[in-house]
Amino acid sequence: MNIIYHHRTQGRHVEGVHIRGIVHALRELGHQVTVISFPGADPEHEPAVQVNAKRGRLGSAIARLPGVLFEILELGYNLVTLLRLSAAIRRLRPQLIYERYSLFLFATVWLARRHGIPLVLEINDSALVQRVRPLRLKKLARRIESWCLRHATGLVFISNYFRDHAEVAYGALAPSVISPNAANLSRFDPDKFDRTRLRAEHGLEGRVVCGHIGVFAHWHGVDGFVEAIAARLSEAPELALVFVGDGRTLPAVRELVAQRGLSDRVLLPGRVPHDEIAGWIACMDYAVLPDSNQYGSPMKLFELMAMGVAVVAPDYAPVAEVIEDGNTGWLFPRGETALCVQRVLDLAAHEDERRRIGRAARDYIVRERQWRNNAEQLLTLVPAGGQS
Template identity: 50%
Template sequence: MNILFHHRTRGRGAEGVHIRGVVKGLKQLNNHVYILSLPGAEPETEEANATFEKVVQAPTKKSSFSILSDLTKHVPEFVFEIFELAFNLIALIRLRKAVKEKNITLIYERYSLFMFSSVWWAKRQNLPIVLEINDSCQVQRVRALSFKKLAAKIEAWTFKNATGLVFISTRFKQVAEQAYGEIANSVVSPNAADLDKFVIDESSGCALRSKLGIENKIVLGYVGAFVHWHGIDWFVDLVCHRLKQTPELVLLLVGDGVAFEGIKNKVIEAGVESQVILPGKVPHQQVSSYLSAMDLGILPDSNDYGSPMKLFEFMAMGKGMIAPDFSPIAEVVRDNVTSWLFPAGDKQACIDKVFNIVNDRKAHKAVGSNARAYIESERQWQHNAAQLLSLVSLDISRDVNLNG
């Protein structure tokens, strides 16, 4: 099939990883895939450019889309939503052109709020369109909506008229069904990991441990943004009080963000600098070395509908994670088998779980091995691609039955 992956995101971070992963999975199933991104937001080039993050480049002229994107960061929410509505016209023009030029037989779109023109046009053209649902006006969002009723009406129509929907968790699907009743055929497809990118490298992990002076320590790791909704700030605040009682435990927390300075100050205040290593954000190509140096991972917090990318990446590296038992996590994790779960929202239970299993090196190895095997057998991007394509097969079969 000739498939067009359409999205309106910046294509960075977890968004970019997800887009590249699904595209790779579709290609592995012998499809031709084209990405339609906003100019200046090409996720397929971000990964290649990541190697050169620290290279100083000459300033380049920004595209009109980049300027508009920067502008929307500073406008009131209602203005931003008007921009989103207006984008339907731009998307329609670009979609029509891409579909014609590439002879597209399926559109796969990362759903965005207020976006309806793609589904409307595809339906008129009798062209299948599958939506990947990572956002909704029915879930808690960082930016509160000004036109929530309008967003809900558009979303209800879109979810009903698409060929199929791909939800990242069962909970997310339930939220949509409770809000809108009848929706299109759907599948639940949590995140996945690319095993070609997450290769366990024990030699580089050992070298890094030696460099950091933690050769014989138990290393509990975190890789990601230091933001409040991930809970990394309260986790460090609570765990620091008990670290000195467990000198064999070291925290290796990789990344930066708004909570970084507060965490750093807390570590200094508690006098545990030797047990909490904060390297900051590291170059993309070094992330696997840091993951290889860890024994297990920590995910202090999440939400009740999302599918945390870092969970799958740690598991792909043969590292179990201590994670909250929100339903999207519990449906992909077997407690004490592929990772360890604690009651979501119970901060003390999280800390207790860490110290209960910290010295069980045998369990670290066994759970990590099981986690890697699970990713290999069920949660590579090719599995996700097969799920989304099944929606197109279901639609074709339904049409045949109706016409027969």
């Protein structure tokens, strides 16, 4: 099948991982995929962290605009989409268009319907949920979103919560599947790493290591977790914490660690290239996700589990769809940081449980949550014969 993958993101960080995962999986299934990106974005190639800062300058400049002006430009991007996709449709004659849905973007749905091409929308964002950037033209965004979700050929939601929320707000939607994130097992394979050497390189010999991968943002709860557990690390003298990533709350966490004299117990390497993430996970015995949100499917959850590293995580519905408490990970009541800390401290003394559940977590990813699984799911939404 000839497929166009269209997106309006800069294709960096987690977005780029997801785009590459789906595109490569579709190609492995024998399909031809052409990616049409935001001008300047190149999600198919994974730049180093220092190079990332030089790319996507247009997108970064636009993202800093005031709210209403930014949203007006998002609306204006429909004209760009009409011109670029119309030319691509004439040139490529696709049998499917797959789009990573963006707010205010309706041109793809209109074009697909006009040309009789099946269109599947992947829903990672919505006018219905709390967003990092406040939404000013909310009523207009919801009207456009309602039309798109009802007139696409099919929808891919990252969680049941997300789909249920949309159905309550918009009524009957296009046919849909639930497809959480996934992991690339060729990259996230614990057998490929010399765990002893890596732990020695990072000064973690003889430690029980609990880790975290992700952005240091308030809604991820890393700062609150580190503050809470810092006062109790003496209860588990063998435990070390490794928190990889950066973001708004990282300076405060660094300051706290320095003030408490915990630099030998809490490693904060900052952001690292995605191709180095698996090496850091290989150093971990288990992991922690201090907080999440009602609708999201945290990418790092799947990559940790693929490496045989089970996760202590909050019991939000999308997380609980992936983690079975006591089988493929450990759940705690969301918002209860003290219970999260207690579980992390308790597990430091239970090597057999960490290993058993870590193996079960990887087995689950191998069975059900490779990118190939996601690609096969989305293709079930395409009508036989490839025409809508």
